[in-house]
Amino acid sequence: MINVILLNKLTKSSLKGDVKAFLDLLDALRPYLDIPQVNSALYSVVYQLAMNSLIDVSDYCRKCGGKCCSSGNPVPVFPFDYEEMKLRMPNLELKKQGEFYLLPRPCPYQDGWKCKIHNFKPYACLSFPFSTEDEQKEVIDNYAKGVPSFKVPDYCIAGKKVKEVVDEVAREMERSLGRTPSPLELLEELVKRFGGEKRK
């Protein structure tokens, strides 16, 4: 049976830029790779990993000023996120609703366009915008084949830039391979091209 907590933890590590965790995630999902929605979700992790740790988007986020942290519904925090945050901030107290803790927005850890808890921010923050369920549900539900065309809200100019860059790399690969690159092939190419760029 699929271990959802393990998958979520592997996804979170992948979103932080851990390519080994992405390989472990692929291994865990190998029996399900024929399911289009699984493939689509893996592409979303690749786009988000590129945004979080390969492509330098700091100028875009500085210009935006941190809209993703200042408005919107409270950020859902998984119990494993909460445990990690509590280790660093023992006095932290967040309300719980159902299986999630809730981090209010405007977020108390926002410092302009930067995050004061960048190294241990929750899964949901690491997921925005490409791996955020609310943003991508329709794309993932309707996915059939190819590299999905992910939705990015207009205000997220960093996400728009990343989409433009990664879409172009995927198109170039499609031309040279004569087929759609797999999520892993796309990630490997992105690491090759942008692995040296400064992290946000």
Ligand code: SF4
């Ligand atoms: S934890 Fe950091 S990234 Fe998440 S909402 Fe707060 S300031 Fe933004």
Ligand code: SF4
């Ligand atoms: S990720 Fe998008 S919404 Fe958030 S600060 Fe950067 S540009 Fe703004």
